[in-house]
Amino acid sequence: MISWQLDQVFLRLSVGIQPNCCKSISTLLWVTMLGTADESRCLYDTRLQLLGLWDRIHLVDPTLAAAYMDVLLSGIEVNGDRVTARPGSELVAGVASIYLLRALSGVGLTPMVVEDTCQRYIGIVPYGANFEGPFRHTMVAIHALSFSSRERRPFKWLDYQPCAREEASYAHTLARTAYGRRQHGKVPRWVLRFALHSISQDPPPPTSVVVHCLTIIAIDLDCDISRIWSAAPDERCVYI
Amino acid sequence: MVDSADGRSIHRKRKAITAFFPYAIWRERDEQHGLLDILFHLFRAMVEWVRHKDSGPLLLDGRMFMWRHIEPFVATLLNEDSPNSMKQAMILASPYLPWTTDELLTQLLAAATSMIPYTDAIGQSVVDTLLRIANDAPPQPQIPAGMWSWLNKRPPLPPVSWGRFCGSTQHVVQEVRALKDTEILKSYFLLIWSEWDEPWWVGLDEMCASLREDFGGIRMERHRQDLLRHLDNVLGRLDQGPEHLHSELDTHLIQCSMKRYGKLRETLGEVDREAAVARIRELPGLVLLFGPLTTRRRTQGVTRLLCVHSLFRVHSLVSKPPIIPPGTQFAGGVTAGPVSGYSGALQFSFLSPGSLLITCVQMSHGLRIHSVCTIAT
Numbered sequence: 001m002i003s004w005q006l007d008q009v010f011l012r013l014s015v016g017i018q019p020n021c022c023k024s025i026s027t028l029l030w031v032t033m034l035g036t037a038d039e040s041r042c043l044y045d046t047r048l049q050l051l052g053l054w055d056r057i058h059l060v061d062p063t064l065a066a067a068y069m070d071v072l073l074s075g076i077e078v079n080g081d082r083v084t085a086r087p088g089s090e091l092v093a094g095v096a097s098i099y100l101l102r103a104l105s106g107v108g109l110t111p112m113v114v115e116d117t118c119q120r121y122i123g124i125v126p127y128g129a130n131f132e133g134p135f136r137h138t139m140v141a142i143h144a145l146s147f148s149s150r151e152r153r154p155f156k157w158l159d160y161q162p163c164a165r166e167e168a169s170y171a172h173t174l175a176r177t178a179y180g181r182r183q184h185g186k187v188p189r190w191v192l193r194f195a196l197h198s199i200s201q202d203p204p205p206p207t208s209v210v211v212h213c214l215t216i217i218a219i220d221l222d223c224d225i226s227r228i229w230s231a232a233p234d235e236r237c238v239y240i
Numbered sequence: 241m242v243d244s245a246d247g248r249s250i251h252r253k254r255k256a257i258t259a260f261f262p263y264a265i266w267r268e269r270d271e272q273h274g275l276l277d278i279l280f281h282l283f284r285a286m287v288e289w290v291r292h293k294d295s296g297p298l299l300l301d302g303r304m305f306m307w308r309h310i311e312p313f314v315a316t317l318l319n320e321d322s323p324n325s326m327k328q329a330m331i332l333a334s335p336y337l338p339w340t341t342d343e344l345l346t347q348l349l350a351a352a353t354s355m356i357p358y359t360d361a362i363g364q365s366v367v368d369t370l371l372r373i374a375n376d377a378p379p380q381p382q383i384p385a386g387m388w389s390w391l392n393k394r395p396p397l398p399p400v401s402w403g404r405f406c407g408s409t410q411h412v413v414q415e416v417r418a419l420k421d422t423e424i425l426k427s428y429f430l431l432i433w434s435e436w437d438e439p440w441w442v443g444l445d446e447m448c449a450s451l452r453e454d455f456g457g458i459r460m461e462r463h464r465q466d467l468l469r470h471l472d473n474v475l476g477r478l479d480q481g482p483e484h485l486h487s488e489l490d491t492h493l494i495q496c497s498m499k500r501y502g503k504l505r506e507t508l509g510e511v512d513r514e515a516a517v518a519r520i521r522e523l524p525g526l527v528l529l530f531g532p533l534t535t536r537r538r539t540q541g542v543t544r545l546l547c548v549h550s551l552f553r554v555h556s557l558v559s560k561p562p563i564i565p566p567g568t569q570f571a572g573g574v575t576a577g578p579v580s581g582y583s584g585a586l587q588f589s590f591l592s593p594g595s596l597l598i599t600c601v602q603m604s605h606g607l608r609i610h611s612v613c614t615i616a617t
Contacts, residue, residue: 189255193309196259200313204266214263220256 247289363395
């Protein structure tokens with residue numbers, strides 16, 4: 001029953017998505033987590049599709065960030081310090097984590113909202129958590145943002161070798177994180193280290209990743225990057 | 241031109257600049273030159289600012305330039321498989337890289353330097369980096385012995401050189417002395433003694449000890465002369481004042497430098513005079529120097545012997561002239577003969593430290609002999 005209703009709403013949303021639809025999407029995301037066992041497969045797919053709508057929304061709504069957090073927390077298991085994706089929820093946990101990271105980047109969210117969202121995360125995931133699985137680096141980033149007020153934790157990028165598409169998405173997210181954080185303070189060092197690590201690779205990463213990394217560096221150098229978000233990655237330039 | 245305010249900003253943003261560094265390197269590899277030179281310019285400005293700011297203990301921490309997370313990248317580019325152009329770029333960047341206790345990096349650098357043809361720029365970077373690594377707080381990485389020989393190339397270091405600035409501390413002097421290589425030790429002193437930097441007071445005593453213990457004696461004559469000449473040049477340039485140096489050194493710092501270099505000069509002068517005396521004590525060796533004094537071969541032996549007698553008297557080295565039995569064979573096939581009929585005197589004066597002037601007017605066997613001789617002591 002739920003899945004049928006969702007399909008209808010989802011169909012309407014995908015036809016003409018509006019900036020003010022964030023609340024609807026977040027409500028639907030929550031609804032997808034309430035389904036019965038029989039509906040779980042269908043709801044899971046819908047949830048993935050809902051998460052995918054992110055790419056067509058340029059605004060971040062506090063409710064959406066909270067919904068992503070809920071989806072993520074429902075898709076992970078915490079056993080002591082060991083944090084893994086719940087069996088069967090690997091994909092949705094991975095997708096939710098990347099969108100949550102984007103939401104937490106702070107672009108469009110007030111620090112208060114980010115703080116509230118992070119507090120929920122802190123309530124469930126311990127500070128000394130070890131993440132396993134393909135979404136490990138995204139989780140580590142969320143972890144670093146959530147515990148940003150705590151002492152620094154060693155952040156290792158040496159074993160970070162994602163596929164090109166994933167890396168581009170991740171680099172884009174971290175560039176947004178750098179931008180959002182710079183508005184309220186400074187670019188987190190672990191984000192800058194990501195840029196350093198990625199650019200250091202031989203052969204260098206794809207152009208889109210290099211552009212995002214240079215954007216991170218430019219943000220930290222206090223360059224004017226107001227015009228670069230709207231430009232295509234290969235046309236971006238920074239005004240110093 | 242980058243001023244000190246820019247240097248401060250650059251230092252504040254050193255992590256972002258470090259993150260940008262690999263991109264500049266890849267551009268260089270793709271034959272797109274220019275970006276790396278700009279970065280080097282920024283790094284120099286940063287070093288200059290750090291060099292002249294009063295930041296206490298931070299001053300000696302050479303790891304404050306580039307971000308330490310650049311290390312894996314540095315290791316990759318200094319690796320044996322890396323092309324020489326990349327190694328060269330890393331060597332030129334080495335004065336600004338973070339040299340920690342990672343011994344592997346130092347070894348890679350040492351290996352890379354042996355594959356790159358020498359230029360003054362490469363020499364500057366290697367020497368600067370070498371002195372920086374040597375100055376790192378213990379346990380500093382083991383510096384391969386071959387790398388120290390780069391000091392012998394004596395590349396002209398720029399006015400602001402972090403290696404020279406921090407390379408005069410006590411344990412660096414000790415480390416260079418421990419090599420037991422006089423040529424390297426002399427080159428080291430010639431490189432770090434400069435009007436642009438004063439020797440650290442903690443290293444000054446060790447340097448004085450080195451001058452006494454490592455550069456004393458007759459055989460060190462040539463090295464002492466080089467060091468004395470260099471110290472005189474440095475003191476001369478310092479004496480001309482700050483406007484001549486085009487540096488941020490104020491009058492007080494220049495006076496402090498002059499005091500320290502003056503102490504080194506004085507110590508070396510003492511060592512030199514002691515060596516001169518020691519030379520006089522070496523009788524047979526000295527006699528040989530008097531060969532050109534004589535105008536007649538027949539009187540050579542006599543003149544030499546008389547000179548020696550007079551030397552001993554003038555310098556009061558012995559209470560009475562040494563007894564040299566007639567027939568004593570000197571080096572060069574000269575035999576000492578009788579000294580009857582001799583009258584004359586020798587005058588001695590130090591022309592300059594390390595150079596002894598001897599004037600000799602003698603009557604011997606009815607011959608008047610005028611001789612002037614300069615002896616390098």
